[in-house]
Amino acid sequence: MVCAIRTNLEQYPLLELRGVGPKLNEQLARLGLSSVLDLLFHLPRDYQDRTRLHTLKSLRLGQHVLIQATVFDSRLHYGRRRAWLVQLSDGTGRLTLRFFHFSNVQQKAIQKGQLLRCFGEVRHGPNGYEMVHPEYEQVDEGTPIQSDTLTPVYPTTEGIRQASLRQLTDQALSLLTNTEDAALPDYIPAECLPAQISYSLTAALRILHRPSGRELESLNQLDQHPALKRLAFEELVAHQLSMLEVKNKRKEKLAPTIARLEINQCQVLKQLDFDLTAAQTRVSHEILLDLICRHPMHRLVQGDVGSGKTVVAALAAEITIRSAYQVALMVPTEILAEQHFENFHRWFDPLGYRVCLLTGKLSNRMRQSLICDIQAGDIQVVVGTHALFQNDVIFHKLGLVVFDEQHRFGVRQRYALTNKGGDNQDEPHQLVMTATPIPRTLAMVNYADLDLSIIDELPPGRQPIDTMVLSNSRRDEVITRLKHVCASGGQVYWVCTLIEESELMQAQAAQQAYQSLQEQLPELRIGLIHGRMKIGERQQIMQQFKVGDIDILVATTVIEVGVDVPNANTMIIDNAERLGLSQLHQLRGRVGRGQQKSYCLLIYQEPLSELARARLSVMRETQDGFEIAQRDLEIRGPGEILGIRQTGLTELKIADLIRDQNCLPNVADTAQKMQQFYPELISPLIRRWIGDKGQFSHV
Numbered sequence: 001m002v003c004a005i006r007t008n009l010e011q012y013p014l015l016e017l018r019g020v021g022p023k024l025n026e027q028l029a030r031l032g033l034s035s036v037l038d039l040l041f042h043l044p045r046d047y048q049d050r051t052r053l054h055t056l057k058s059l060r061l062g063q064h065v066l067i068q069a070t071v072f073d074s075r076l077h078y079g080r081r082r083a084w085l086v087q088l089s090d091g092t093g094r095l096t097l098r099f100f101h102f103s104n105v106q107q108k109a110i111q112k113g114q115l116l117r118c119f120g121e122v123r124h125g126p127n128g129y130e131m132v133h134p135e136y137e138q139v140d141e142g143t144p145i146q147s148d149t150l151t152p153v154y155p156t157t158e159g160i161r162q163a164s165l166r167q168l169t170d171q172a173l174s175l176l177t178n179t180e181d182a183a184l185p186d187y188i189p190a191e192c193l194p195a196q197i198s199y200s201l202t203a204a205l206r207i208l209h210r211p212s213g214r215e216l217e218s219l220n221q222l223d224q225h226p227a228l229k230r231l232a233f234e235e236l237v238a239h240q241l242s243m244l245e246v247k248n249k250r251k252e253k254l255a256p257t258i259a260r261l262e263i264n265q266c267q268v269l270k271q272l273d274f275d276l277t278a279a280q281t282r283v284s285h286e287i288l289l290d291l292i293c294r295h296p297m298h299r300l301v302q303g304d305v306g307s308g309k310t311v312v313a314a315l316a317a318e319i320t321i322r323s324a325y326q327v328a329l330m331v332p333t334e335i336l337a338e339q340h341f342e343n344f345h346r347w348f349d350p351l352g353y354r355v356c357l358l359t360g361k362l363s364n365r366m367r368q369s370l371i372c373d374i375q376a377g378d379i380q381v382v383v384g385t386h387a388l389f390q391n392d393v394i395f396h397k398l399g400l401v402v403f404d405e406q407h408r409f410g411v412r413q414r415y416a417l418t419n420k421g422g423d424n425q426d427e428p429h430q431l432v433m434t435a436t437p438i439p440r441t442l443a444m445v446n447y448a449d450l451d452l453s454i455i456d457e458l459p460p461g462r463q464p465i466d467t468m469v470l471s472n473s474r475r476d477e478v479i480t481r482l483k484h485v486c487a488s489g490g491q492v493y494w495v496c497t498l499i500e501e502s503e504l505m506q507a508q509a510a511q512q513a514y515q516s517l518q519e520q521l522p523e524l525r526i527g528l529i530h531g532r533m534k535i536g537e538r539q540q541i542m543q544q545f546k547v548g549d550i551d552i553l554v555a556t557t558v559i560e561v562g563v564d565v566p567n568a569n570t571m572i573i574d575n576a577e578r579l580g581l582s583q584l585h586q587l588r589g590r591v592g593r594g595q596q597k598s599y600c601l602l603i604y605q606e607p608l609s610e611l612a613r614a615r616l617s618v619m620r621e622t623q624d625g626f627e628i629a630q631r632d633l634e635i636r637g638p639g640e641i642l643g644i645r646q647t648g649l650t651e652l653k654i655a656d657l658i659r660d661q662n663c664l665p666n667v668a669d670t671a672q673k674m675q676q677f678y679p680e681l682i683s684p685l686i687r688r689w690i691g692d693k694g695q696f697s698h699v
Contacts, residue, residue: 009175009184010688012036017171019164027159036172037184037688040205041231041653042165044152047211050119051147056093059129063122068139069095071114074107086110088118096130115139149210169209176202187685188234192673194666197230204230223659232655233663233670238689239652240671241682243448247298250449254426255296256399258323263288268318271347272311279457280308286453287316287431291400297429300447302438303455304625305589306462306564309433310340312455313402314347316431321353321380325399328428329383332405334359334531338539339564340404341383348381358384358393361535402431435589436582439630463569463592465623467600469576469616478572478601479520486524486551490569490596494554495587497578513574514554524551531556557583566594576602576619577612581632584619611635634658653689 014020054065069088077083086097120134154165186201204227263284290297303309317327331337341357356370356379373379377396496510514528527541527550545553546565571591592598618631
């Protein structure tokens with residue numbers, strides 16, 4: 001008998017279910033379960049078929065099956081471990097039950113000639129198939145099978161038994177049966193659902209928790225089951241609507257007043273030694289139209305490595321500065337910060353605008369001086385790393401925040417930076433840039449609150465890059481190749497990787513490679529750069545490499561983004577199997593920027609895992625950033641690509657962005673219909689799936 005029915009299972013605490021005390025409630029909370037609705041959304045990871053008996057002759061290795069057979073022998077076996085062996089036969093074959101933990105009572109209870117019904121996994125034993133510690137009971141001939149539904153196996157944690165989860169979900173499903181409409185209403189009206197969605201939410205939950213035996217075959221393909229598709233679809237619609245709600249709420253805020261300045265009127269263009277591509281011009285115009293609006297811009301700019309996103313950001317910065325506002329440019333590494341600082345200083349200094357670099361390695365005196373000038377409004381552009389997040393960094397009049405390589409920052413960090421506008425109460429415009437193309441599936445769900453611009457054109461003259469994958473055993477061939485590259489006037493990056501994230505460990509690995517190359521190639525000029533060097537020392541080495549005074553630059557992955565040396569035409573990535581596709585693609589993009597034929601050599605250490613082999617194969621097959629991003633999504637999954645653990649983005653409970661990507665166009669269509677015809681149902685739908693976790697799920 002379940003306790004009194006509530007009108008909505010979302011507010012029904014698990015403590016009110018029979019059998020849930022404070023200790024079990026605490027353990028359930030570790031699984032993320034606090035309400036009956038949470039419990040219903042906690043789907044089985046597998047099923048056991050206890051609805052039918054299998055003959056011993058029909059058993060297959062690895063099966064979990066229900067069998068019924070007669071005991072014909074029972075004995076103790078003394079080997080490496082003492083075991084109690086019970087021999088069964090059903091007339092079609094034989095099976096051994098093996099117990100390592102047993103009591104005298106158990107031994108006496110099972111006698112020759114008894115009929116046992118057992119459930120367990122079929123394994124290989126010394127004398128044929130066996131089950132180790134199966135569930136068993138004594139039955140009579142003709143005893144009916146107790147279950148007519150498949151037995152669910154739930155994801156669990158220490159201290160929670162499967163039997164407890166099954167008993168609790170039985171109660172939850174009973175609540176659905178007793179008050180279906182009030183307990184779990186369908187917030188998506190039928191006319192908003194696509195034709196292929198055939199189940200109500202309640203029916204889908206019943207099927208997935210307690211499927212009948214005849215559905216076993218379809219549940220073996222659980223990922224494609226329409227009941228699961230129904231739940232995943234609703235969850236994706238809720239996420240889409242939550243993103244759109246964030247976008248709509250921003251329209252209520254005011255942004256800095258930026259005067260219109262046509263792109264061709266920007267003075268930065270006169271500092272460039274190249275013309276903008278059509279894609280750069282188009283995206284810059286889209287940004288301009290956002291800036292002159294009275295609502296904050298939140299625009300995501302995607303562009304492959306070397307497509308010219310920095311110039312687009314510089315044009316947006318000039319337009320903002322011309323209206324007497326400051327600009328913050330946030331980057332993930334000091335190397336990239338230094339590169340951006342050099343570019344912006346070169347472009348803006350002739351215009352009379354002051355640019356500063358704010359990183360964690362500045363002296364306290366220099367840092368305090370810069371902070372005072374920033375707060376006074378004497379600095380127009382601040383380029384920085386995480387040092388920008390410090391509480392004492394306050395802007396005089398912040399108008400635009402640019403985030404480069406946005407996936408490196410937590411959502412809360414980006415949110416904190418936009419609240420540093422000083423006395424100005426308006427919310428700064430935000431421009432988010434990434435050279436890591438985001439697959440359409442991820443963009444539709446996790447960046448639906450952002451307007452999207454794509455720089456889908458590389459500057460003229462970019463060279464295709466031949467990519468080769470070589471075993472570490474061919475390292476001598478690589479060294480010989482370097483001699484020819486440098487003799488022909490080319491320059492080389494040699495990137496060292498390590499599994500450890502420690503800068504010290506990476507610096508040591510680079511130091512060792514540097515010394516080894518000096519010994520093997522004494523006639524060449526070899527440089528070394530890593531994150532533990534002082535800023536001035538790094539800048540000096542990079543400048544030497546740029547002007548051609550260094551033939552081979554040994555580096556850690558700090559040079560992954562932002563470094564631009566047109567004469568460098570060869571990229572060697574040592575232990576490439578340790579890096580993800582995004583990093584490999586970024587590093588490869590450092591070459592191919594000049595007129596020479598360019599190469600990327602990926603050196604791997606045996607043995608290769610299947611995952612690493614797949615990544616290296618993708619790199620060899622394509623240079624298309626969006627294709628690489630999609631393949632990366634399929635290999636790693638969305639959580640790793642988006643950095644969900646770091647960003648605070650809400651994780652999906654049931655939907656899978658790879659499995660369910662084909663339904664995303666229907667998700668967008670349903671979300672639009674609900675906004676238009678059923679706005680009153682949007683908030684309860686979002687609350688059902690996301691609660692208050694989505695408050696930072698935007699940039």
